[in-house]
């Protein structure tokens with residue numbers, strides 16, 4: 001049973017929106033915006049042990065033109081903010097942003113004149129991940145939550161676009 | 173060993189030295205700002221001193237009425253394997269001291285950093301631009317009268 005049933009001819013019904021959403025959410029290519037220590041955990045997330053490719057996001061592209069989600073992993077200074085914004089602007093729509101770690105989300109421990117106290121001051125953020133640094137599991141959790149959001153968004157949920165998701169530190 | 177440095181420098185340019193202090197075997201020589209280049213030239217070129225390496229140049233904001241800043245030089249002699257620290261008090265208005273880039277090219281970026289953070293002008297520096305802060309920034313963050321969280325709107329963010 002099971003697989004045998006699938007071997008014959010057959011068909012599947014769905015809506016176009018559902019199919020596109022399914023394809024889109026399972027191939028979220030990240031733009032690795034690794035600016036400081038959090039980037040190490042982001043790299044670990046891509047390594048075989050945590051294996052972000054299980055979620056279709058293994059293709060880290062170092063050109064924004066081929067990316068769907070920007071993972072801002074690290075401390076964003078005022079001087080760097082224009083760079084982050086420029087790279088975000090170069091990504092094609094639709095695009096999402098994961099703010100990884102305390103620094104990107106709130107300035108973190110760098111409560112000082114040079115660090116932006118939260119990147120949502122200059123780019124729209126979809127998922128905030130707590131932790132300093134967040135464990136790879138937390139980043140994967142953020143990705144899964146983002147996938148759910150993408151699904152909702154593509155299938156007509158008008159409020160989903162502006163939804164903010166918060167991943168607490170206890171997740172890992 | 174550090175006493176030998178002080179003795180030799182006193183011999184070469186006694187007028188430059190304003191005082192000394194020692195802490196845990198580290199010698200600090202206080203230098204009059206106008207005589208800085210004379211003293212540095214002696215420190216570098218005299219074979220008995222041979223301070224051929226700049227370890228660091230920085231400043232301290234004492235936040236006092238007179239001689240507000242101390243510019244601090246850490247020098248090292250590869251030949252004699254010893255350090256010396258120079259402290260050069262400068263007035264706040266305007267804070268300026270001669271550049272030592274002509275003697276040690278390595279001083280270039282150290283002086284730029286000190287200029288960026290404290291607003292001290294190094295006269296004769298070939299390229300005195302900011303090191304860390306954006307060029308159009310108007311303040312000097314490591315001064316004591318600069319608030320930790322910065323001055324609102326002094327650093328623009330991209331439009332959201």
Ligand code: SF4
Nearest residue numbers: 037038101103132133
């Ligand atoms: S949140 Fe912690 S680990 Fe991440 S960039 Fe900031 S200081 Fe580094």
